[in-house]
Amino acid sequence: MWHIIITSLPEMLTAMLQYTIPLALVSFFFGLILAVLTALIKFIQPSENKLIKYPWLVLRAIANFYVWVFRSTPLLVQLFIIFFGLPSAGIQLSPFIAAVIGFSMNTGAYASETIRSALLSVPQDQWDAAFTLNFTTKQTLMKIVLPQAVRIALPPLSNSFISLVKDTSLASSITILEMFQVSQQITAKNYQPLLMYTLAAALYAVICTLLTFLQHYLERRTSKYVKGSEA
């Protein structure tokens, strides 16, 4: 058994470093940007100025539509549409780019609601206090509200990230040689499905465990000001 593990491990680890981890990191990065933008578009009330208000309402409609689409359809189907479907519409994407787009937009849709709820959890009192001190909306967001919201959003955002790491296994279905795909290929040669798939599962668990440690570290860092946290 150990022999099989040791001989297949290099291939698995290569796939992990080459595809699984980069896919997860890059997709989460773009997903997070999308999520913050979407959450802010939905959260901020536009001023009464018509030049700002109407474009803003259009943006908000787009944001709502985006979140609705990506939360209402399966991730696997989204990947198929982007990679196998779009070429019919004249848009040809490499498997990696197609996967990044699919994962980013899917994670972004879910994470945007996480961030919006974190923004909503900061009491109106904080905004009142900031406004009486003449902070602008942007200054209030940057200095007061976002730092408090980040702390609230961290645990559910970590959920999203950990889910994303495991969901990258779906990229195998759009021809990417990520870790799970490689384990399937090795299995086809050595006929050891139990061992190989368990090994793949264990490797996913290792990444996710490291991420859990990172989550705890970030939680401690952002909770310095909360009563009872040791800092």
Next chain:
Amino acid sequence: MISVKNIVKKYDGKEVLKDLSVDFPSGKTTVILGPSGSGKSTLLRSLDLLVRPESGILDFGDIKLDYSQPVSKKLSFDIRKKTSMVFQNWNLFPNLTVLQNITTAPITVLKQPKQETEEKARKLLEQVGLGEYADRFPSQLSGGQQQRISICRALAMNPEYVLLDEPTSALDPELETQVLLILEELSKMGQSMIIVTHNMEFARSVADKIVFVEDGDILFDDTPDKFFNHPTTRIKDFLSGITFNDEKTTK
């Protein structure tokens, strides 16, 4: 002086401020009294534009605002620059240290130099007896200490008027006294203040002027001497209604 003229505020069609006019003289302490839900806080928050009345005029002498018209960012900035608010639950920013709570607004909003602002903030903290707490977070302090810090935060903006919305209602009597002593001192120094409070002893000792609000109307607008020593029937009822002993003897 701040003058409010013919101010009307409705919530869901119900008038909470009914065509009300009142002056708040500068260099003096005006205390607003009245039962809960009378419109006291709404009136106070209108002065800082946290509440937008439907109509009325807010007049600071050099700046005027018509509540029925759209308010430009510049006008709202200028008005808020003249006032600072102290809240019932102090509303300190939990993610900032005590010092940052006081200095962030002067540095970002008024573009004051950092070092000078921090020195000034430390002096303010010394004055309220909290000099050694500058680098703590608000959650590590008691309510009374937090309220004293929020007073420093308001003063650091150099406002003409400090507006206080029931500043001691959320504090137990011992902590309340710490805060009241500071406010009394500010009042003596001639800081213009408008205070909404339920503490009659405090009102009697600091007020230069008393405004009694009920059902969105002003029922009394005169000196504390008249209010406490020559009250009208309604005010007599109000004053006796909130005294525990009198309440018992009348029943």
